Structures are given as C-alpha cells and as structure tokens.
Amino acid sequence: MRLRQLECFRALMLHGTMTRAAELLGMSQPGISTMIAGLEHETGLTLFLRRGGRLQPTPEAKLFYVEAARALEAVENASRVAAEIRSGRRGHLAIAAYPSISIKLLPRLLSQFAKGRPELQVKIITRNSATVRELVSTQQFDLAVAELPLDYPTSHMEVFSYDCMCMLPHAHPLAKLKQITPDDLDGVPFVTLFRGDPIYQQLASAFSEYGARWNVVAETEFFSTACQLVAEGRGVGIVDPVVSKPFTEGLAMRPFKPSIQSQIAILSPTHEAPSQMALDFVKLLRRALRA
Amino acid sequence: MRLRQLECFRALMLHGTMTRAAELLGMSQPGISTMIAGLEHETGLTLFLRRGGRLQPTPEAKLFYVEAARALEAVENASRVAAEIRSGRRGHLAIAAYPSISIKLLPRLLSQFAKGRPELQVKIITRNSATVRELVSTQQFDLAVAELPLDYPTSHMEVFSYDCMCMLPHAHPLAKLKQITPDDLDGVPFVTLFRGDPIYQQLASAFSEYGARWNVVAETEFFSTACQLVAEGRGVGIVDPVVSKPFTEGLAMRPFKPSIQSQIAILSPTHEAPSQMALDFVKLLRRALRA
C-alpha cells in the first residue's frame, strides 16, 4: 500500500471524478486511473463501480476511506512535526538546576526562549547542586546548572566564575565605601549561606586571614533568602553578581576583597547527544551568565 | 516523506544498527543507509550522529520517532482494515424491516450471519411497511424488508409470495380437517390483522364470496400478537407460513382455501451500489424466505 495510492483515493472520494482529482493533485487523469487500479488490485476491493464511464464509490470504498484518510493524516502530521522539530517550534527541555538560579533567572530565560516556540515543553527540577550532579549522570535531563565544586567533574561542563560582591542596604554606613574588606565588616552582623557551602568556607578563611571577627547572625539555604534578610536590615551579606542579581534590587552592591569565588557550571549529559533545542537554550543561558 | 523511509527509520530506532535493521526488513545495509540519508535530507533533521562508525539517535530522532511510528501504524491499520473488508469480517448492515420479520426471523438470521464476522456492525430499524419504503428511498439503509403492496414500486425489489395458512390450537375441533375454508370458519371467533392490512382485505372478500360470517373478535398490529391470542384460545387466525413460523410453534397449521396471499419484498437502495456484505446477507435471507 503506497502513500500516493491513498492520496489519489482520497482525492477521488472527495472530488468525485478522476479528472478533477488529477487537477487537485497536479497530475494527469491516466495517472490517477492507474493508481486507483493498483490500489483496487492490491487491496482486493472493488472501490468504484464503472457505470457509464463514471465512477461510483462502493460501500466498501466508504468504509476504507475512513481508514485511508486517517493514515494520510497521520503521515502528514509526522511530516509537520518534523518541520516543527527542525524549526525549533517543537521539542522539550528538561533542566535540573540548583535553587538560586531556578527561582528567578532560569524561568525568566525560559519564558523568553519559549516565545515563538508554541509546542515547547519545559520541565525544571530544583535540587541542591550535589543532587543535580547525580541527576545529570542518569541522563534524564537535557541540561543542568549546578554550583562548583562538584564531588567529581563531568565531561561536558562549562564553568562560569564570579567575584562575589557585598550587599548591604543603601542606608548602611558602609555603603559609602567603594570596596569592602573583612576589616570593614569586623563584628558587623552578617548573613551567609550554610556552613557546607563553598562561599561559607571562603568567607571564614578570608575573615580569619584578615584577623577580623565574622559576626554571623543568620545562615540560609538560598541566596534569595539571604538577600531578603539583608533588605530587611538584618545585616550585610555576600552574593554572586549575576545569578543573584534579581534578588538584590534595592540593595547597594560593593566589590569585596579578597576575592570570594562563586563558580557555577552548565552540565550536559555525557552519553547523550544534546538536542538542537538544548544547544539553542545554552546559547541564551551562556549569554546571561557571562553578562 | 515515503513510507519505506519511515519503516527503515523505525527499524533502525528499534534495533540500533543499520545492519540489523536491514536483516529485519529483508534488505541490504546500503539500502537502509540511503533511505535514512534521504529521510534526513528531506526532513532537514539530523536523526543520527555518526560516532566512530556507529549511529547514535539524536533527541530529535526520538521526538520524530513517536510520530513516525504512529503514522506507520495508521497505514498498517488501513491495510488490515482493507483485508477485513475484503474477507467480510468488517462492515455494517443497516436494515429497515416491518415488525413481524424484525421481531424473530431477522435477528435469528443476523446472529447467524455475524458468526465469524467479528467487526460487523448491525443496525435494525423496525417500521411499518409504508415507512420502510420511504426509508429505503432516502438511501439510509443497505437493505429493507417490507410487505406488499407498496404505494409505488422500487426498482430493486425481490418478491416472495406465500399462501397463508390457518392457525388454530391443536385441541380445536377444526384441527381435524386437512384443509380449511371460510365455510368451516362460519361464525368461528377469528383473530386478524388490522383493517388496513392486505390480509384483512383478502379475508373479507373470501368470507363474503363463500357467504360465511366472519366473526372477528380481535384485530392486532403484528402477526406475533395474533399468534399469541390464538395460542391463548381466543380464536383462530391466518398467517404466512414462513415469516410467522417462529410464532406458531405449539399451534396447528392448516392450508386455507381460497388462497390468501401474503407478499413481502427485499428492497435495495436504487442509486447506491449494494455492499458485498449486503449481497452476502441477502443470499442468506433469500434462502430463509424461500424455505
């Protein structure tokens, strides 16, 4: 059973005569004739009665038409889907990300990305960076974003490093300074991430190196929480300048010495080829993370 | 997009290598290779990554596979349905019939006909013979059975004539006779069809011709009702010997003089070709009506 036969059959059923069906399909009448003859021969069905040089569809033809039309639609649908995939209108994007980025930056980028991609399906899973790393190794995701250091490095990894900045209310006395050091923060109420976080470790080292007293008044799990505490006047804190930017509006940001490094990475599954969709989104994400 | 391309694609997705897919499809490996290359070229999708002489399906291939498989199934289904139609396993049979035949005989024949035809859809509509005639002219039915005379004759019509027989309880005194005439029934309680029915007209003539008194004690719409009244001892009656046979078990049947003719006809739509299914069923019905 060939597709062209079904197309000819459908056109003939819809338009009554071979001559007209041929016009519609842009082919000759004898072409239709042989196609229909072939279809009748191969199916063993008498689809049309030849009455007075005209065709009359048999009841069998009407029964078969339902299935033929369905089959043609399915094929045409496959063809359309192929075009949608090619043009990036259809696809899915499963992303695993650590909390700070999945709260604001990622949704913002994704909704921007989804414009003009009506059939795009997006899945975002938020886990801590260690879990994100495990999820990537199970190949369940097209893409992942995690903080470094990872327990062990993955092959496909694109790293972004940031010098963290000190955030404090505009009204804070230290906001007058162009740059802030541990000395400036000696005994100043400080909001930080939990003890396990690399940022915490680096801060602890920095304060002890400078011989300043690090007065931690709050430990949070997410940057966003820390930022909110600072905004409420609970103390000052330190964040990366890109991923956390959406949370620091209305706060003063000052460079911090010594350099406190925040590193995040875009991870790709190792054994799986990335989809074009994923590659396209990575471009957008990369641009955002470089900014 | 050609079917063979989709078949090759499916086999390749299912079996991993072109070599194996070729075996499964009974073709050569280069054949698969060119088919896939053609499909990739025509869809504009990169469906497989060539890594070290091996193929690795891309995420796009996985997306497309869903639709490709669906399309192939639809086509294969159409092919299967064609075979079912050809073999008579699939089809429908819409029959309009007058009450007496649609109550017993028709269902009995249809259930016999439906054996070995799993996908057969049957529709029976019961109307009086005049309405049946109208329904046939609207071409909504594959077949109809009505009593004669019709108000006007249809072109495709096969007539069956019966000499009606007298029915009476076995215990009835007249059951001893081999044959019954209006004289025998002079004043005998009689159950008959309604006044409008051809049978009624013929009986009235017969009794008046013989100068016998026709003692009608009940008029019914259906033969089945009349038969039941006779079985209950309400009187004697007259029915055709074939269509009404299912209702007359337990009753004595005797030939009646003069001949009271019951005529019924199998009607086919005029402008519509009959389905093979309908033709097959007519054969069965004809055999039953001739018996």
Add this chain to the structure above:
DNA sequence: TGTCCATTATAGCAGATTCGTATAGTCGTC
C-alpha cells in the same frame, strides 16, 4: 440517429526511485 462532450482506460515511453553488489572508510579491540 448521429454528433458532441465529458469521462475513464490502455499503451508506450522517459525519468525517478529502489535496492542489490562491490567496495571504501571508520573506529574499537585484541
């Protein structure tokens, strides 16, 4: 009845497609 018109069917041919064989290229493994 004969002519015209609209339709379908068949024949023959050119081009496209399909699919085989032969062969080369690639990569991992031992």
Add this chain to the structure above:
DNA sequence: GACGACTATACGAATCTGCTATAATGGACA
C-alpha cells in the same frame, strides 16, 4: 597492526511513476 563490526558511496538493473497520445464508453441534445 590486524581484525571485526559497522556505515557510506558508487553504480547498475529492475521497478515504479507519471506523462502524452489515444481508444472506449455513455449521456445530452439536435
């Protein structure tokens, strides 16, 4: 470095497709 497993390309034969030309059929109408 040879082998094995795999894919890609070249080329030719068979098949399929779809065209033009033409025949055949039957209805409409003068």
